[in-house]
Amino acid sequence: MMLGPEQMASEFRLAKVEDHQTILVQRTLRSGQSIFYAGNVIVLGDVNPGAEIVATGDVIVIGKLKGTVHAGAGGNEGAIVVAFRFEPTQLRIAGHVAQPAEETLPPGKPGLARIVDGAVVIEAFSLTGERKGPPSVLRTLPNAPVVESKARHTGAGAKRRNRGAVSEKAR
């Protein structure tokens, strides 16, 4: 379900990550646009500088991640962030903040961020061949709702449609 920040605060306390739904965002998030979601967020598009995603679960960007992402918002330290091009402005997981600029990941490469020993670690994420580290456990995504590619932007206003499958292509 799509929640405003206030509602989400209470949702955080109730929801266990395992039960979280996943939302599919079939568009590029432009500057000033944001998604708040109690669950996982998958973006089929880019997250431009100035755009923001806050999710209680994982955030996966099938495109360029250049904006700001907060995964595991509400305290889930197991949340991860994955992007095909991993160049976020700012990254948070649960209560931890990482400045990717200080990390060593080369720009333009797929990346994955997670918490290791209480700190955000960013690592290259190989899309082919051998892959080390998480995510080793594939989570099932129950009946992922879809944000229309036409959907209006910004948090609480973002519309979605309940559809089982992805049919439209991102921009």
Place this chain on the structure above:
Amino acid sequence: MGEVIVITSGKGGVGKTTATANIGAGLALRGYKVALVDADIGLRNLDVVLGLENRIVYDLVDVAHGHCRLKQALIKDKRFEGLHLLPAAQTKDKTAVKPEQMKEICLQLKEEFDYVIIDCPAGIEQGFKNAIAGAEKAIVVTTPEVSAVRDADRVIGLLEAAELKEPKLVINRLRPKMVRQGDMMTIEDIIEILAVDLLGVIPEDEQIIVTTNRGDTVVQDQRSRSGEAFRNIARRILGEPVPLMDLERDGNLFTRLRKIIGLR
């Protein structure tokens, strides 16, 4: 039935008004009937840029409120056959016109004109909403600066949300030398972020400042690079496939001659 195009940017001072005047004049040069609408109420300056300030009797707000007929408020440009201006009011603020009224005015204008071009105010508030209300197409202007591109991205998102799909991009004030030295964003950098079609690139050109201060346009100037860039944009709007001009070409006649005869 004409086409209503809004020229917008988010950030101020990137060249919306300059682009409106020159693209409008460029289309008029090609024989089309063009109405320019200054939607920057309270901060009008399209009339000044066009040198038509002293001929304003009625303005957009007068038309919206029924104080005059649309025809009475339109100023006919004397240099460009077919070019007209609907000026903004200087004394009112942006709330003096409602989006509904703007829509109605655009509808009336496109009965009469081939192209209706709206000069949008900076920002994303009421003035922006008014300016885009009657538009069917949008041109987004940016300069090769991170902040301008960020605002352009924001505006493109808002345009898309308002069903103004596939806006076209104009990059203004590009300095090829700075780009070459790695001190300025490249065209590719900008397109990569904004992911929209490029309508044209205008180089930084002193001639624009000179002509603007005179209340004149640059598009009719056969020798100026920016004039050529604006003519190309007008042709692309008309559907001609015009390749991007070579911005690297040296403006200096002597070095250009050397290049032509192969001395480089």
